[in-house]
Amino acid sequence: MATAALEPAVDRAALLEFLLRIGDNALILGHRVSEWCGHSPALEEDIALANTALDLIGQTQLWLGLAGEVEGKGRSADDLAYLRDGYDFRNILLVERPNGDFGKTLMRQFLFDAWHYLLLKALKGLTEKRIAEIAEKAFKEVSYHLDRSRDLVIRLGDGTAESHRRMQEALDDLWPYTGEMFAADAVDAALVEAGVIPEPQSLKAGWDEIVAEALTEGTLKKPADGYMHKGGRRGVHTEHLGFILSEMQFLQRAYPGATW
Amino acid sequence: MDPALRPSIDEVWHWLAEVPDPEIPVISLTDLGIIRDVVWRDDTLVVTVTPTYSGCPATTIINLDIETALAEKGLSKVRLERQLSPAWTTDWISAEGREKLRDYGIAPPIDGTAADGVLMKRVDRLSGRSNLTIACPRCGSTNTEKISQFGSTPCKASYRCTDCLEPFDYFKCI
Numbered sequence: 001m002a003t004a005a006l007e008p009a010v011d012r013a014a015l016l017e018f019l020l021r022i023g024d025n026a027l028i029l030g031h032r033v034s035e036w037c038g039h040s041p042a043l044e045e046d047i048a049l050a051n052t053a054l055d056l057i058g059q060t061q062l063w064l065g066l067a068g069e070v071e072g073k074g075r076s077a078d079d080l081a082y083l084r085d086g087y088d089f090r091n092i093l094l095v096e097r098p099n100g101d102f103g104k105t106l107m108r109q110f111l112f113d114a115w116h117y118l119l120l121k122a123l124k125g126l127t128e129k130r131i132a133e134i135a136e137k138a139f140k141e142v143s144y145h146l147d148r149s150r151d152l153v154i155r156l157g158d159g160t161a162e163s164h165r166r167m168q169e170a171l172d173d174l175w176p177y178t179g180e181m182f183a184a185d186a187v188d189a190a191l192v193e194a195g196v197i198p199e200p201q202s203l204k205a206g207w208d209e210i211v212a213e214a215l216t217e218g219t220l221k222k223p224a225d226g227y228m229h230k231g232g233r234r235g236v237h238t239e240h241l242g243f244i245l246s247e248m249q250f251l252q253r254a255y256p257g258a259t260w
Numbered sequence: 261m262d263p264a265l266r267p268s269i270d271e272v273w274h275w276l277a278e279v280p281d282p283e284i285p286v287i288s289l290t291d292l293g294i295i296r297d298v299v300w301r302d303d304t305l306v307v308t309v310t311p312t313y314s315g316c317p318a319t320t321i322i323n324l325d326i327e328t329a330l331a332e333k334g335l336s337k338v339r340l341e342r343q344l345s346p347a348w349t350t351d352w353i354s355a356e357g358r359e360k361l362r363d364y365g366i367a368p369p370i371d372g373t374a375a376d377g378v379l380m381k382r383v384d385r386l387s388g389r390s391n392l393t394i395a396c397p398r399c400g401s402t403n404t405e406k407i408s409q410f411g412s413t414p415c416k417a418s419y420r421c422t423d424c425l426e427p428f429d430y431f432k433c434i
Contacts, residue, residue: 044407044408044410044418045408047408047410047411047412047418048408048409048410051410051414052410054313054315054316054317054414055313055314055315055414056315057315058311058313058314058315058316059314059315061314061315062314062344132345133344133345133347134314134344136344136345136346136347137311137314137344137345137347137348138314140347140349140434141313141314141414141434143434144409144410144432144434147409148408148409148410151409
């Protein structure tokens with residue numbers, strides 16, 4: 001039933017890999033952002049961060065739910081989230097970066113949102129129906145994420161000397177993790193060929209434009225493109241992912257199959 | 261169920277119009293526009309529901325409430341189907357639902373103003389302020405300002421009236 005909707009020409013393994021990549025990005029960033037719940041500098045920001053995390057976890061359920069169907073081994077979104085090990089995760093390294101201060105969390109969010117927005121916008125117009133449907137739904141939510149993170153990056157960048165300094169430091173620190181968003185491998189090539197995903201590099205010009213515009217307005221200096229970290233998309237992660245998983249997966253590891 | 265004893269589809273819609281939204285109980289599920297279809301398939305009533313936000317925790321409660329309400333009407337074979345596309349939009353909130361929201365203190369969504377994170381900002385900058393004029397649900401003043409794009413639930417933003425000073429929720433467009 002589930003698999004019948006797939007285009008026969010699409011490589012099942014490649015499709016699964018893509019769904020894990022996009023689903024794990026939403027899951028890990030959603031978890032990271034949820035760490036702020038109860039700790040934000042203002043109530044409104046606490047609520048906004050929790051809402052953003054909620055949207056991302058909701059999107060995760062859709063993406064990983066579809067991944068489980070495509071895989072065809074009976075694994076649910078929960079199984080994929082709670083019962084895989086670090087090397088099975090396919091998120092980019094940017095989303096597992098520690099939160100740092102509020103400004104750094106917002107900078108990470110903005111750099112991700114600008115890309116996420118463009119990716120979903122492209123996906124909702126492409127051929128794989130179920131991917132396009134999820135993208136259409138998620139795009140609406142992510143439009144608000146971008147609206148907010150962009151606004152705060154500008155306000156904090158063009159804020160006090162202290163907030164400006166912190167935002168510039170956050171930007172410089174996170175910049176080497178942005179290259180992985182536009183990296184492409186054989187999985188991407190197969191899916192681009194099948195018309196399921198956009199060419200990753202094709203999103204770069206739009207992203208550059210959104211980012212440059214906000215940074216200029218926020219009086220922040222765009223770092224030079226140098227060495228870019230990568231590995232998350234093929235399961236090679238930084239040590240930070242393990243700490244996220246140990247917290248996120250604790251319950252299902254300690255009490256397998258627990259429900260409530 | 262004996263076909264002769266089945267309630268009509270209109271009757272089922274009428275029952276669903278009495279099921280309140282769990283988060284905003286003044287409006288019903290049909291006011292919210294999330295019930296997309298009701299049909300009989302053999303002896304099973306199939307209700308198609310679309311989620312508002314993908315992570316909205318009310319979704320599971322809504323499904324439970326639909327099943328409970330229909331069970332109370334004697335319908336035991338009910339199947340809920342999730343439909344993602346077309347994605348839910350606040351444009352589907354009924355006119356009656358909008359009035360109920362306003363009476364309840366939530367500014368209803370303004371049609372056709374769904375966020376486009378980038379475009380909206382450009383419009384803001386070019387026009388000097390937001391293209392949205394949100395009237396205060398308490399005093400009706402349009403001198404209002406956005407506090408946060410995110411409010412007490414995923415579907416709402418926080419606003420404040422600069423005349424009567426009342427903080428309020430705006431049911432933001434998606």
